[in-house]
Amino acid sequence: MEDEAEQTLASLPRHVRQALTGFMDAVVIVDPMEYQRYSGERPTPLRTLSFGPHDEGLVTFLVWAPDDLVLVTRIQWLGE
Numbered sequence: 574m575e576d577e578a579e580q581t582l583a584s585l586p587r588h589v590r591q592a593l594t595g596f597m598d599a600v601v602i603v604d605p606m607e608y609q610r611y612s613g614e615r616p617t618p619l620r621t622l623s624f625g626p627h628d629e630g631l632v633t634f635l636v637w638a639p640d641d642l643v644l645v646t647r648i649q650w651l652g653e
Contacts, residue, residue, distance in 0.1 A: 581648040589650055596624035605636040605643045
């Protein structure tokens with residue numbers, strides 16, 4: 574996790590961290606390049622997806638397929 578993302582994660586309420594953890598678990602279990610991809614959406618290694626009970630968070634992550642690596646680069650929380 575990038576420094577900015579680590580700092581943001583540490584400042585989030587516990588329930589938000591849990592929601593993000595559950596979301597990222599699903600992302601890596603399924604396939605980070607394909608998770609929640611729309612039909613016809615061009616594959617890209619840098620993805621931004623919403624998370625949280627009402628999609629009030631955004632997480633940006635980089636998928637490095639050669640090493641099966643998913644690196645969170647940015648977390649934004651718009652909820653309370």
